[in-house]
Amino acid sequence: MSTLDSIPFSLAIIAALTLGLAPFFPEPHLIEKLRMLAAGTLVRPIDIFDLVLHAAPWLLVLAKALRALTAA
Secondary structure, three states: OOHHHHOOHHHHHHHHHHOOOOOOOOOOHHHHHHHHHHHOOOOOHHHHHHHHHHHHHHHHHHHHHHHHHHHO
16 A cells, blocks of 8 residues: 555545645635746745645645546
């Protein structure tokens, strides 16, 4: 059993919805950082770290979904 399999899907979704979208107002950091990336203004190391931090739960959910689809 891999580490990915040991993480419950519900926990991954909760992490994505809370950490992945925090702060909720005025705009989630993930959306802000993706806009910066698209505009080419994502250059400061703290902004890159922020993007990785807020995207990690979403990548976890994606990885678990892909693993579940390929295992079935």
